[in-house]
Amino acid sequence: MSIRNKVFIVGGTGFLGYHTILEFLNNGWEATAVGLPSALPESSFPPGINLILRDIIAIPDEELLDLLGDHQAFVFAAGMDDRVIPKKPAYPKFHRANVEVPVHLLMLAKQAGIKNAVVFGSYFAHFHRLWPNLKLADRHPYIRSRVAKENAVTSIPGLNVSVLELPYIFGDAFGKRSLWYPLVQYLRAMPFILCMHGGTACISVKTVGKAAYSVIKRGEGNTFYPICQENLTWSQLLTRLALAEGRRIKVVAFPTWIIKLGMHIIFLFLKSQGKESGLNPLFFSDMQCAQTFLDSEFACKTLGYQLDDLDESFKATMDSCRRNIARGIKF
Secondary structure, eight states: OOOOOEEEEETTTSHHHHHHHHHHHHTTOEEEEEESOOSSOGGGSOTTEEEEESOGGGSOHHHHHHHHTTOSEEEEOOOOOTTOOOBSOOHHHHHIIIIIHHHHHHHHHHHTTOOEEEEEEEHHHHHHHHOGGGOHHHHOHHHHHHHHHHHHHTTOTTOEEEEEEEOEEESOOTTSOOTTHHHHHHHHHOSSEEEOSOEEEEEEHHHHHHHHHHHHHHOOSSEEEEOOSEEEEHHHHHHHHHHTTTOOOOEEEOOHHHHHHHHHHHHHHHHHTTBOOSSOHHHHHHHHTSEEOOOTTHHHHHHTOOOOOHHHHHHHHHHHHHHHHHTTOOO
């Protein structure tokens, strides 16, 4: 009887982690998934998963080393994202969640004998390298933490760590709160839609899972992989999301100066509350109104994973939001 490979996934009950687990299971692996309690019952997770519903930073190192011991790969799919707006100063909190925690866990994974790991990152780190004039890491605590994380995790000797730099992600949230819920509500409520100029790279959550598996199997260690399925203007993205529900909408682009004014108001409001956004509103419009597009073929060809249908992921996103409403999930 052949021995099955095992992957250890931190954040396994989250949006990205859950779909990544499914991809490894589909390829004959077993998985240990550590994550916070999910909206899904444990019975919703397929066979082949050792599910540990605990905050990983509360698990003693000795226990973690025992858990990691018989695994061949490690995936970090957790961290603090830009939707969190902490009290000022924000950076220490982002650094703790996005740099200190993954580095500590990767060091334990190395100590346990694991050789290959993948960490989920952000395409903002890619644009930090590409557009140095925007000073993204200097101006945005969240982006600074993502850049620091990439530099730290790929510098661990004796461990092959690759980073997937992720753009905006769509797909089925499987009972969890969909991060697209506010936008979907806006799409459904307004007779016409106002948006900004520029656009973004997009990807489905299933493709993220495929890319993570491919990185473990074929990736080069200590490498950054910006991944993408399609590049869409904001107008195109909103139109495609509405079409996923069979609706046609009219989209009108705001002048950029209005976006900047609105961001300035948000900055002043947060300052009055003693809070600091991970994405500084005074400068974030420079990103949001630009074309943050990625090469959709580079990583796909390098790693050999297959793309799925992005429109199906748009539909799954809209369906997730509808189920959220039906289940009374608050936002």
